[in-house]
Amino acid sequence: MNDIVEPIDKLEPLKDIGGVAQPLLQVVSLTKHFPVRGGLFAPSKTVRAVDDVSFAISKGETVGIVGESGCGKSTTARLLMHLMPRNSGDIIYDGRTVGRELSLRELRRGMQMVFQDSYASLNPRLTIEESIAFGPKVHGMADKAARLLARELLGKVGLRPETFANRYPHEVSGGQRQRVNIARALALSPRLVILDEAVSALDKSVEAQVLNLLVDLKREFGLTYLFISHDLNVVRYISDRVLVMYLGEVVELGPVDEVWDGPAHPYTRALLAAMPSSDPDNRTETPPITGDPPNPIDPPSGCRFHTRCPFAEAMCGEATPKLTEITVTGHQAACYMAIPGSGHSKAPAAGVQ
Amino acid sequence: MTVMTDTALQAAPATKARGYWATVGRRIVRDKVSMACAFILLLIFLAAIFAPYLHLADPYQGSMIRRLRAIGTPNYPLGTDELGRDMLARLIYGGRLSLLIGILPVILAFIIGTGLGVVAGYVGGKLNTAIMRTVDVFYAFPSVLLAIAISGALGAGIVNSIVSLTIVFVPQITRVAESVTTGVRNMDYVEAARASGANAFTIMRVHMLGNVLGSIFVYATGLISVSMILAAGLSFLGLGTKPPEPEWGLMLNTLRTAIYVNPWVAALPGVMIFAVSICFNLLSDGMRSAMDIRN
Amino acid sequence: MHPLPLRAALPRWGRGEEKSRVHPVFVYIARRVVYVIPIVASVALVCFLLVHITPGDPLVAVLPADASQELAQQLRVAYGFDKPLPVQFGLWVWRALHGDLGSSIATGRPVLSEVMKAVGNTVTLAIAAAAIGFTLGLFFGLIAGYFRDTWVDKVATSIAIAGVSVPHYWLGMVMVIIFSVQLNWLPAVGAGPGGSGAWAWDWEHIKYLVLPAITTSVIPMGIVTRTVRALTGDILSQDFVEALRAKGLQETKVFRHVIKNAAPTALAVMGLQLGYMLGGSILIETVFSWPGSGLLLNSAIFQRDLPLLQGTILVLALFFVFLNLLVDIAQASIDPRIKRS
Numbered sequence: 009m010n011d012i013v014e015p016i017d018k019l020e021p022l023k024d025i026g027g028v029a030q031p032l033l034q035v036v037s038l039t040k041h042f043p044v045r046g047g048l049f050a051p052s053k054t055v056r057a058v059d060d061v062s063f064a065i066s067k068g069e070t071v072g073i074v075g076e077s078g079c080g081k082s083t084t085a086r087l088l089m090h091l092m093p094r095n096s097g098d099i100i101y102d103g104r105t106v107g108r109e110l111s112l113r114e115l116r117r118g119m120q121m122v123f124q125d126s127y128a129s130l131n132p133r134l135t136i137e138e139s140i141a142f143g144p145k146v147h148g149m150a151d152k153a154a155r156l157l158a159r160e161l162l163g164k165v166g167l168r169p170e171t172f173a174n175r176y177p178h179e180v181s182g183g184q185r186q187r188v189n190i191a192r193a194l195a196l197s198p199r200l201v202i203l204d205e206a207v208s209a210l211d212k213s214v215e216a217q218v219l220n221l222l223v224d225l226k227r228e229f230g231l232t233y234l235f236i237s238h239d240l241n242v243v244r245y246i247s248d249r250v251l252v253m254y255l256g257e258v259v260e261l262g263p264v265d266e267v268w269d270g271p272a273h274p275y276t277r278a279l280l281a282a283m284p285s286s287d288p289d290n291r292t293e294t295p296p297i298t299g300d301p302p303n304p305i306d307p308p309s310g311c312r313f314h315t316r317c318p319f320a321e322a323m324c325g326e327a328t329p330k331l332t333e334i335t336v337t338g339h340q341a342a343c344y345m346a347i348p349g350s351g352h353s354k355a356p357a358a359g360v361q
Numbered sequence: 362m363t364v365m366t367d368t369a370l371q372a373a374p375a376t377k378a379r380g381y382w383a384t385v386g387r388r389i390v391r392d393k394v395s396m397a398c399a400f401i402l403l404l405i406f407l408a409a410i411f412a413p414y415l416h417l418a419d420p421y422q423g424s425m426i427r428r429l430r431a432i433g434t435p436n437y438p439l440g441t442d443e444l445g446r447d448m449l450a451r452l453i454y455g456g457r458l459s460l461l462i463g464i465l466p467v468i469l470a471f472i473i474g475t476g477l478g479v480v481a482g483y484v485g486g487k488l489n490t491a492i493m494r495t496v497d498v499f500y501a502f503p504s505v506l507l508a509i510a511i512s513g514a515l516g517a518g519i520v521n522s523i524v525s526l527t528i529v530f531v532p533q534i535t536r537v538a539e540s541v542t543t544g545v546r547n548m549d550y551v552e553a554a555r556a557s558g559a560n561a562f563t564i565m566r567v568h569m570l571g572n573v574l575g576s577i578f579v580y581a582t583g584l585i586s587v588s589m590i591l592a593a594g595l596s597f598l599g600l601g602t603k604p605p606e607p608e609w610g611l612m613l614n615t616l617r618t619a620i621y622v623n624p625w626v627a628a629l630p631g632v633m634i635f636a637v638s639i640c641f642n643l644l645s646d647g648m649r650s651a652m653d654i655r656n
Numbered sequence: 657m658h659p660l661p662l663r664a665a666l667p668r669w670g671r672g673e674e675k676s677r678v679h680p681v682f683v684y685i686a687r688r689v690v691y692v693i694p695i696v697a698s699v700a701l702v703c704f705l706l707v708h709i710t711p712g713d714p715l716v717a718v719l720p721a722d723a724s725q726e727l728a729q730q731l732r733v734a735y736g737f738d739k740p741l742p743v744q745f746g747l748w749v750w751r752a753l754h755g756d757l758g759s760s761i762a763t764g765r766p767v768l769s770e771v772m773k774a775v776g777n778t779v780t781l782a783i784a785a786a787a788i789g790f791t792l793g794l795f796f797g798l799i800a801g802y803f804r805d806t807w808v809d810k811v812a813t814s815i816a817i818a819g820v821s822v823p824h825y826w827l828g829m830v831m832v833i834i835f836s837v838q839l840n841w842l843p844a845v846g847a848g849p850g851g852s853g854a855w856a857w858d859w860e861h862i863k864y865l866v867l868p869a870i871t872t873s874v875i876p877m878g879i880v881t882r883t884v885r886a887l888t889g890d891i892l893s894q895d896f897v898e899a900l901r902a903k904g905l906q907e908t909k910v911f912r913h914v915i916k917n918a919a920p921t922a923l924a925v926m927g928l929q930l931g932y933m934l935g936g937s938i939l940i941e942t943v944f945s946w947p948g949s950g951l952l953l954n955s956a957i958f959q960r961d962l963p964l965l966q967g968t969i970l971v972l973a974l975f976f977v978f979l980n981l982l983v984d985i986a987q988a989s990i991d992p993r994i995k996r997s
Contacts, residue, residue, distance in 0.1 A: 116556065120556065123549045123552070123553065128550065131571075131572070142557060142567065143558070146558055147558065501698070502702075502976065503932045503936045504932075506935045506973065509938060509953065510706050510707075510969050511706060513965070586820075594823065598939070599958070613825065620829060624833040630826075631823055631829065635823060641821075643817060
């Protein structure tokens with residue numbers, strides 16, 4: 009409940025605690041399983057949507073998450089935002105564990121999200137100004153101050169407040185709505201913003217404008233981004249590091265240029281190879297991946313990709329490979345082929361980088 | 362964030378764009394059929410409310426010599442009933458009870474049903490199951506049967522009719538409310554509101570109620586036409602209003618044998634029920650179209 | 657980019673999903689049937705409670721006004737009214753499961769046979785009304801959906817709205833006025849010459865059925881029209897219809913596709929309406945003195961004949977529950993989406 013007596017007129021971002029060396033967000037062994045009702049004759053099963061996912065985000069960087077539909081990236085975003093309860097794992101914000109040293113209410117001040125569907129993200133009954141001002145008011149801001157803040161933010165995202173503040177969501181375009189959603193996310197002065205397919209539904213030209221806006225805002229406000237997308241080109245453009253997810257697990261992570269130019273995991277290679285080539289002399293001719301994506305309800309044993317992997321060997325079906333460092337620059341992969349001394353016929357010898 | 366310094370920004374008097382309800386209102390006003398229905402209903406309502414001031418004959422005063430006069434008889438523009446009472450007066454006064462027994466149950470059911478349904482829809486889980494399974498038991502009975510059974514059990518009377526019909530309609534409205542609320546609950550803007558740290562009450566008040574009440578209201582308006590027919594039906598069977606009160610359903614009952622003598626007078630009360638019912642149906646349809654964003 | 661070697665055949669083990677060994681429709685039906693049991697139990701409880709919250713002495717119907725206390729007590733014991741309510745409920749349910757719903761206080765005849773005879777007459781009425789109402793409803797609904805927003809649509813929709821808004825008991829009266837009183841073509845009340853004897857499908861009997869059936873058909877006709885219109889309009893506006901037409905499919909074949917898509921919901925609505933006709937026939941049967949379960953309910957209420965009342969409500973409610981179950985099962989077996997889920 010709101011126990012703040014006096015309405016405040018400013019919302020400061022959460023204070024920096026650990027300095028540059030400390031990651032802004034640390035995710036440790038995040039797991040989320042959904043039970044699926046079996047019915048009268050079938051046993052109940054579980055969808056292992058997010059399975060033992062760990063990574064860290066440094067202050068000021070942009071981390072991208074890529075993967076196909078159903079790989080768990082949106083679920084991960086919602087787990088980080090605490091919009092659904094997790095089965096296990098810790099989320100540590102600037103050194104403070106959520107639920108222990110950091111309350112949920114404070115976390116909301118530190119981390120916000122922009123959703124994919126620009127129309128469904130805005131209450132059709134509220135004006136744009138009211139939608140943006142809602143968050144600050146929940147955290148104790150006076151109504152007038154919140155509205156002024158809303159207008160200021162509209163200006164920052166490139167929408168003239170005089171024109172847009174009192175409009176309704178159905179009266180503005182998709183790109184404009186996403187700018188509003190960004191303004192709404194910034195209203196609580198977060199340091200970390202999660203963008204869940206935030207530009208995926210926009211036309212290409214609008215997408216470019218919004219991406220450039222995001223880059224500008226990041227610089228102006230010193231933000232850190234977690235950028236979720238299935239569009240590999242966009243991720244390359246905006247991210248510093250990237251995570252590749254497959255069926256609820258992280259299969260590769262590292263600096264984006266390194267991963268794009270030298271993908272270690274066969275799935276990453278397949279994803280990159282699947283991008284149609286725009287060079288007529290270098291056409292993409294063979295489909296890089298065959299077989300249907302397996303069902304997340306009963307994933308394959310061992311490495312989840314092994315049923316579609318051209319390099320799979322017996323060991324791949326037995327035990328799941330762990331995410332392991334393969335270069336000094338922080339490039340990690342969960343594939344026996346890349347892990348030195350793993351026993352896979354194509355793996356480098358132990359000790360060789 | 363930098364402190365507000367731009368006075369131009371502060372003073373910007375942004376023009377208030379048309380609100381959602383204002384748009385709906387304008388659409389309805391342009392719909393001729395809905396406006397005609399609203400007008401007719403308004404007339405009937407006003408006549409019923411101001412009946413004592415309309416210089417009508419006494420609806421209880423009858424005379425056996427003057428029974429079952431035809432429509433158009435001087436002094437009795439709509440004829441007289443089987444006890445010699447003026448039909449025009451009986452019909453207008455009858456509107457008071459008929460409209461009351463028809464509309465009040467829907468209003469009560471709207472309040473109770475919306476409360477139950479919205480809570481069930483928002484909270485979900487076991488509470489939702491408990492509420493909706495109870496609703497399912499009532500759905501196992503056809504509404505007419507349930508209304509008559511409850512009325513039969515409680516006995517005749519105006520209050521009993523209202524209670525009976527309210528019990529019949531609460532499950533229906535609860536179902537609609539729960540379904541609409543569940544739909545809204547899954548929208549991203551509710552998730553965004555949760556992400557900003559608001560508590561359940563604030564979210565329900567600011568984000569859900571406004572988006573949910575409209576649909577429930579449209580459904581309830583359509584329900585009024587059913588309620589009018591059912592309420593009058595109860596009186597028609599002798600389970601509602603008791604004589605000598607004027608009420609359209611009861612009048613149909615007492616005038617039944619008169620169809621051999623003066624059929625058109627006997628049919629008049631039904632015309633009133635029909636008119637009110639069809640107007641509410643058309644109005645409900647018009648509201649539904651006006652609220653449809655796709656248009 | 658590292659080019660991948662093409663793999664001709666990939667091993668199929670561990671593909672994830674193991675198909676359930678039982679056909680999903682049977683699972684659905686089994687679940688639905690099991691779910692009916694608590695509903696039936698609750699319905700029985702509600703029936704019992706409804707009748708027993710009646711204010712007043714249940715014996716009023718049989719007891720002459722000047723009866724002695726002794727006689728009253730004897731009758732009370734004979735009917736079991738002296739036992740506590742839960743015990744009465746238990747006894748009633750137990751006997752009901754064996755087909756014994758008690759005897760009518762007014763006539764002394766067994767309740768079950770009275771009710772079933774009356775229900776038979778109501779079923780006759782309902783089937784006739786359904787035949788008329790659903791046929792017309794389908795017709796109006798289809799043309800309204802096909803010719804959306806033209807005058808055809810407006811006429812059909814107006815008929816439908818009038819249909820659902822009309823007080824059917826009043827319509828019955830009007831029909832009687834026109835066809836019996838003024839024109840003298842059809843009889844006004846009853847189910848057969850000389851009272852309700854055995855039913856026969858000859859004109860002598862059918863002429864009694866005409867007016868009640870038409871009157872009963874009006875509301876379902878309106879509802880079916882509106883539903884089919886909405887369904888048809890929806891289906892015709894979907895992309896796959898455009899695709900079929902672009903392929904050059906004749907309109908009659910496209911029509912078959914429309915029917916196949918509309919069928920599950922339309923049949924469900926019709927089933928529901930049939931249920932309402934069976935359970936809610938009391939008003940029309942009162943107008944026409946049609947000797948069905950509705951009229952029986954009417955007399956049971958006014959004669960305060962508790963066993964008959966209880967039994968009638970129970971039978972009618974159970975009919976409705978099982979009809980809904982049949983409708984759900986039928987819908988599941990023809991809707992391919994449930995078949996393959």
